[in-house]
Amino acid sequence: MLSEAHREIVKSTVPLLETGGEALTRHFYRILLDEYPQVRPLFNQAHQHSGEQQRALANGVLMYAKHIDRLDALGPLVGQIVNKHVSLRVLPEHYPIVGTCLLRAIREVLGAEIATDAVLEAWGEAYGLLAGLLTGAEEQAYADAAAQPGGWRGARAFTVSRKEAESEEITSFYLRPADGGAVPDFVPGQYIGLRVVIDGTEHRRNYSLSMLGNGDEYRISVKREPAGQVSNYLHDRAGVGDTLELFPPAGAFTLKDSSRPLALITAGVGITPALSMLEAALGSGRDIHFIHYARHGGAHAFKRQIEDLSARHEQIRHRFCYSEPRHDDQAHAIGFVSESQLAGWLPEHRDIDVYFVGPKPFMSQVKRSLSSLGVPDTQCHYEFFGPASALEE
Ligand SMILES: NC(=O)C1=CN([C@@H]2O[C@H](COP(=O)(O)OP(=O)(O)OC[C@H]3O[C@@H](n4cnc5c(N)ncnc54)[C@H](O)[C@@H]3O)[C@@H](O)[C@H]2O)C=CC1
Numbered sequence: 001m002l003s004e005a006h007r008e009i010v011k012s013t014v015p016l017l018e019t020g021g022e023a024l025t026r027h028f029y030r031i032l033l034d035e036y037p038q039v040r041p042l043f044n045q046a047h048q049h050s051g052e053q054q055r056a057l058a059n060g061v062l063m064y065a066k067h068i069d070r071l072d073a074l075g076p077l078v079g080q081i082v083n084k085h086v087s088l089r090v091l092p093e094h095y096p097i098v099g100t101c102l103l104r105a106i107r108e109v110l111g112a113e114i115a116t117d118a119v120l121e122a123w124g125e126a127y128g129l130l131a132g133l134l135t136g137a138e139e140q141a142y143a144d145a146a147a148q149p150g151g152w153r154g155a156r157a158f159t160v161s162r163k164e165a166e167s168e169e170i171t172s173f174y175l176r177p178a179d180g181g182a183v184p185d186f187v188p189g190q191y192i193g194l195r196v197v198i199d200g201t202e203h204r205r206n207y208s209l210s211m212l213g214n215g216d217e218y219r220i221s222v223k224r225e226p227a228g229q230v231s232n233y234l235h236d237r238a239g240v241g242d243t244l245e246l247f248p249p250a251g252a253f254t255l256k257d258s259s260r261p262l263a264l265i266t267a268g269v270g271i272t273p274a275l276s277m278l279e280a281a282l283g284s285g286r287d288i289h290f291i292h293y294a295r296h297g298g299a300h301a302f303k304r305q306i307e308d309l310s311a312r313h314e315q316i317r318h319r320f321c322y323s324e325p326r327h328d329d330q331a332h333a334i335g336f337v338s339e340s341q342l343a344g345w346l347p348e349h350r351d352i353d354v355y356f357v358g359p360k361p362f363m364s365q366v367k368r369s370l371s372s373l374g375v376p377d378t379q380c381h382y383e384f385f386g387p388a389s390a391l392e393e
Pocket residue numbers: 191208223267268269270271272273293294295296299322323324335336337357358359360361362365383384385386
């Protein structure tokens with residue numbers, strides 16, 4: 001428990017973090033990644049370049065400082081962070097490194113006059129408390145994953161057993177344990193962590209599991225990103241018979257039990273977690289509205305599979321919309337997602353469960369639309385892939 005005096009000091013730094021949080025975290029990451037190469041694989045360099053990682057950490061630090069009196073008010077943020085950490089295998093020994101860099105960044109960016117010894121001491125204590133909270137929850141998750149039938153802890157070697165193009169830019173990889181053992185089930189919507197060494201450099205990534213568990217293998221479906229080191233490696237160099245290392249499934253964006261109609265609204269490669277959710281929901285008999293947004297037919301993955309499924313299951317209503325259609329493309333609509341379009345495609349009564357995933361501006365638009373259409377907030381679920389951050393209103 002943090003002392004009253006330390007809590008007050010941490011809270012007094014909130015205005016500084018609100019204005020200067022990003023400068024601080026940019027500096028923090030520079031120190032961390034330059035001086036501690038052992039933690040580099042935990043960070044996707046693309047998120048550093050885009051500034052997303054810095055914004056996410058600045059937001060996390062700010063939320064933490066604001067809620068230091070009542071950490072339970074942080075809501076789902078802690079769970080999201082724990083899941084992301086677990087899937088990348090963050091370990092207790094990483095925390096002191098981050099703590100040292102954070103305190104150094106606070107001192108060097110704010111200056112010794114503002115970041116006095118008392119401020120650093122209070123933040124040191126506060127960080128220690130947070131680190132304890134996270135490492136405890138993460139160890140619990142590691143133990144739970146290992147205790148499941150077929151479960152494991154740490155990296156496990158998997159062999160690529162099949163590789164299938166799903167669109168011009170998305171390819172599926174079927175992965176079987178190299179030890180011939182079973183794999184645990186996962187909750188639809190979860191992702192795995194993948195560890196690869198490319199030309200001597202280790203990288204770790206999360207990929208949504210795009211097929212329901214069958215006890216023997218997992219499937220991930222990866223979009224080739226123009227500058228993506230790992231996605232290009234997987235597309236171009238990882239072939240059938242090759243080995244990849246996986247960390248066990250994790251993730252809190254999961255399909256909850258319910259008998260209400262379900263809407264899965266996805267864009268681009270955001271379709272992947274919705275595929276396992278769709279498969280799982282079929283057995284429940286509930287109505288399913290599968291709504292997908294892609295740039296054009298060439299980028300539209302899993303179209304035939306969803307069409308086949310909806311031809312066989314009356315409960316599925318499948319719609320798709322293209323933002324940059326090619327001349328021979330046929331879609332139910334053209335353009336970006338809009339409130340009026342969703343109003344027409346969702347059931348008239350709004351007592352439905354909605355799960356949505358895609359690029360951030362897409363999700364902001366879906367969130368706003370669902371809110372004005374009267375879908376209860378507690379029934380709207382979404383996830384960012386990448387550093388946790390807030391959907392701007
Ligand atoms: N489990 C998860 O949380 C996962 C999340 N994702 C996320 O899904 C996103 C998918 O991106 P891409 O495949 O690259 O998409 P994309 O660039 O191919 O775009 C797909 C569609 O998104 C919509 N869209 C794009 N920009 C928009 C805007 N400004 N406003 C409204 N709609 C817009 C359009 O309808 C477009 O056709 C990524 O951000 C990725 O991080 C992907 C996989 C899993």
